[in-house]
Amino acid sequence: MKELEADEIDLILENAATLKRILDSGNKKTAHLQGKSVVTLFYENSTRTRLSFEMASKFMGAASANIASSGSSVQKGESLLDTVRTIDRMATDILVMRHPQSGAPHGIAPKVRVSIVNAGDGMNEHPTQALLDFLTMKEKYGRLEGLEVAIVGDILHSRVARSNIWGLAKMGARVRLAGPPTLLPRELERTGARVCRTVDEALEGADVVMGLRIQLERMKSGLVPSVAEYARFYGITPERLRLAKPDALLMHPGPCNHGVEMPTLVYECPQSVIDEQVTNGVAVRMAVLYLLTARRNA
Amino acid sequence: MMRTLIRGGRLVDPARRIDGQRDVLIEDGKVARVEPNLDDDGSCTVVDARNRLVLPGLVDPHSHLRDPGFEYREDIATGTAAAACGGFTSVACMPNTKPVCDNVAVVEYILSKAKREGSVNVFPDFWVKRPDDGTELAEIGLMAASGIVAVSDDGKPVANPDLMRKALQYAAGFGIPVISHCEEPSLSADGQMNEGFVSLRLGLRGIPSTAEDAMTSREILLAEYLGVPVHIAHVSTAGSVAMIRSAKARGVKVTCETCPHYFLLTDEACLGFNTLAKVNPPLRGAADVAAVLEGLADGTVDMIATDHAPHHADEKDLEFALANSGINGFETAFGLSYTRLVDGGVVSLARFVELMSLAPSNLLKLGRGTLAPGAPGDVTVVETGGPWTFHRATMRSKSKNTPFDGATMTARVAATVVAGRVVYQVEEMA
Numbered sequence: 124m125k126e127l128e129a130d131e132i133d134l135i136l137e138n139a140a141t142l143k144r145i146l147d148s149g150n151k152k153t154a155h156l157q158g159k160s161v162v163t164l165f166y167e168n169s170t171r172t173r174l175s176f177e178m179a180s181k182f183m184g185a186a187s188a189n190i191a192s193s194g195s196s197v198q199k200g201e202s203l204l205d206t207v208r209t210i211d212r213m214a215t216d217i218l219v220m221r222h223p224q225s226g227a228p229h230g231i232a233p234k235v236r237v238s239i240v241n242a243g244d245g246m247n248e249h250p251t252q253a254l255l256d257f258l259t260m261k262e263k264y265g266r267l268e269g270l271e272v273a274i275v276g277d278i279l280h281s282r283v284a285r286s287n288i289w290g291l292a293k294m295g296a297r298v299r300l301a302g303p304p305t306l307l308p309r310e311l312e313r314t315g316a317r318v319c320r321t322v323d324e325a326l327e328g329a330d331v332v333m334g335l336r337i338q339l340e341r342m343k344s345g346l347v348p349s350v351a352e353y354a355r356f357y358g359i360t361p362e363r364l365r366l367a368k369p370d371a372l373l374m375h376p377g378p379c380n381h382g383v384e385m386p387t388l389v390y391e392c393p394q395s396v397i398d399e400q401v402t403n404g405v406a407v408r409m410a411v412l413y414l415l416t417a418r419r420n421a
Numbered sequence: 422m423m424r425t426l427i428r429g430g431r432l433v434d435p436a437r438r439i440d441g442q443r444d445v446l447i448e449d450g451k452v453a454r455v456e457p458n459l460d461d462d463g464s465c466t467v468v469d470a471r472n473r474l475v476l477p478g479l480v481d482p483h484s485h486l487r488d489p490g491f492e493y494r495e496d497i498a499t500g501t502a503a504a505a506c507g508g509f510t511s512v513a514c515m516p517n518t519k520p521v522c523d524n525v526a527v528v529e530y531i532l533s534k535a536k537r538e539g540s541v542n543v544f545p546d547f548w549v550k551r552p553d554d555g556t557e558l559a560e561i562g563l564m565a566a567s568g569i570v571a572v573s574d575d576g577k578p579v580a581n582p583d584l585m586r587k588a589l590q591y592a593a594g595f596g597i598p599v600i601s602h603c604e605e606p607s608l609s610a611d612g613q614m615n616e617g618f619v620s621l622r623l624g625l626r627g628i629p630s631t632a633e634d635a636m637t638s639r640e641i642l643l644a645e646y647l648g649v650p651v652h653i654a655h656v657s658t659a660g661s662v663a664m665i666r667s668a669k670a671r672g673v674k675v676t677c678e679t680c681p682h683y684f685l686l687t688d689e690a691c692l693g694f695n696t697l698a699k700v701n702p703p704l705r706g707a708a709d710v711a712a713v714l715e716g717l718a719d720g721t722v723d724m725i726a727t728d729h730a731p732h733h734a735d736e737k738d739l740e741f742a743l744a745n746s747g748i749n750g751f752e753t754a755f756g757l758s759y760t761r762l763v764d765g766g767v768v769s770l771a772r773f774v775e776l777m778s779l780a781p782s783n784l785l786k787l788g789r790g791t792l793a794p795g796a797p798g799d800v801t802v803v804e805t806g807g808p809w810t811f812h813r814a815t816m817r818s819k820s821k822n823t824p825f826d827g828a829t830m831t832a833r834v835a836a837t838v839v840a841g842r843v844v845y846q847v848e849e850m851a
Binding site for chain 2: 125202203204222224225226227229230244246247248282285308309310311313314
């Protein structure tokens with residue numbers, strides 16, 4: 124999202140809104156990607172992102188295939204560059220890539236012909252997640268500009284938080300951030316977001332409340348004392364959610380640790396659009412894939 | 422008798438307070454005469470230094486020649502050829518080779534290979550710890566006799582304060598300097614670059630400046646308490662500079678070096694996941710760069726080291742977190758530093774010669790850094806003006822990992838002379 128311009132983000136969201144109608148129709152088949160090939164290469168586990176890219180390419184008629192790092196030559200120690208070159212030479216149009224290292228797709232992209240979609244790189248970015256979050260917000264409010272968006276949790280390790288921070292700033296939304304002090308990166312205020320001392324402060328009057336996944340390893344590495352302590356001070360409880368605007372959206376990129384980031388009661392509350400986010404993920408990824416091939420054809 | 426005459430240049434020799442037109446005659450490897458207008462009787466190899474600066478040979482107190490063990494990155498022949506090209510006549514090499522330079526066999530290997538294949542003088546540093554154990558002191562006394570010039574923990578900092586205390590205490594008894602790589606490993610663990618807004622932007626794990634500051638502080642406290650010297654390697658933070666400045670004012674025997682990249686680049690050089698700017702300690706923020714420059718200007722920083730750290734292209738052409746740390750420095754250190762520090766008005770030319778020749782020679786007790794009669798005939802002849810553009814493709818080092826491709830410099834090395842032998846000459850002169 125750091126590299127995208129506001130009008131490009133708008134273009135993707137407009138296309139996503141149109142393409143989403145296909146998902147609601149009885150005939151989920153279009154020719155947008157007919158004759159194109161899409162490969163997903165995931166070096167990390169994923170349910171939503173990976174499946175939604177695969178469904179998106181299948182709905183639009185692309186030949187699609189997927190590779191996991193286990194069961195491929197990656198296990199034999201093949202480098203990322205060699206793996207991507209191999210995929211490139213199989214007449215692949217788009218490579219959807221997730222990698223545990225920040226910047227992995229940036230290093231590869233200039234060296235291959237295939238278009239690369241970043242499906243999450245280390246702690247850096249998860250742009251299609253931010254785009255689906257934007258689509259979800261826009262469906263509710265009709266705009267992003269002026270929205271007060273509270274993001275709560277492990278900001279330091281979160282590529283979802285980063286992509287939202289960069290993207291929302293471009294779209295004119297205002298971001299508030301809260302989380303355990305050990306999980307807030309240094310110089311966070313320089314992003315332009317408001318860094319709050321408490322979750323209560325971040326949620327007060329917010330239009331959107333976004334929880335982030337906390338990885339349980341963070342407790343082991345001493346960044347947070349315990350799950351119980353996290354839930355007590357940083358969990359999105361019903362009482363805290365009431366501090367936000369009455370009809371504020373509740374979001375979470377998933378997968379959620381129920382009872383930690385928020386109780387199931389909140390996860391399933393009427394304000395929750397967590398399931399809607401999943402559907403919008405398919406729509407946004409359809410738009411990204413389509414626009415990339417359209418640009419290549421142009 | 423081998424005779425070399427360096428004729429017509431402006432000699433800058435701060436140890437002898439000389440700055441003026443002098444010819445330098447070297448006989449059998451030693452400086453024989455330093456006078457205006459010496460005549461060639463026809464037996465001399467003549468180096469034309471007209472319109473050029475003649476300096477005591479540059480000394481690099483901190484480099485990695487990668488030999489033995491990593492010859493695919495650099496070896497003693499290519500490393501010293503690169504050093505000669507960069508104007509260095511003497512280089513000290515760090516012990517993190519493979520095997521580690523922690524026994525007399527490796528010391529003798531380095532010295533004999535340097536004698537056979539080296540273009541410049543090579544002085545090995547020794548590993549601070551015993552090879553078989555992580556907590557016992559190296560045989561510093563025995564090794565001092567075998568030709569080592571310092572002990573160091575470079576690349577793998579001594580986390581145990583008591584071991585560092587003993588190293589400082591014991592080495593001082595033999596007059597062997599301890600060069601400390603200041604990094605608190607628990608604070609820098611998993612870090613990829615300086616912790617700050619740029620690491621936040623790139624989603625890379627940060628190394629806090631306090632990882633360096635904490636260790637600098639520890640070494641100063643130990644040196645002060647024990648009353649012995651300590652040398653701080655590659656200072657990169659404002660905190661280190663400030664602590665060293667105040668320690669010196671109290672009379673602590675602390676010296677330090679910095680590297681060109683710590684006063685020329687900030688962590689923004691890492692943007693775009695540029696692994697050529699990945700180095701340890703990491704490139705810091707603008708305030709740190711300003712502090713390092715201030716330290717150079719006021720004498721807090723004693724010398725410039727290259728921390729020449731060649732890496733193979735495959736070790737840099739990787740995801741940022743997986744790429745090796747290090748900058749290839751021999752061939753850019755002089756030109757870039759001269760441009761920034763002398764032309765930029767930070768230090769005088771005489772002070773600059775101290776930073777790059779006399780001070781490192783004094784630290785390592787090499788008896789160089791000046792062209793007094795009887796001293797080793799190591800000379801660096803320099804051309805100023807320019808600008809000249811540096812191209813990494815022309816590098817003599819086996820590796821090309823530099824972030825300075827395309828940089829312009831207002832000075833370049835015209836000739837490098839080691840013990841009277843011309844080991845490098847810029848092409849137009851040759």
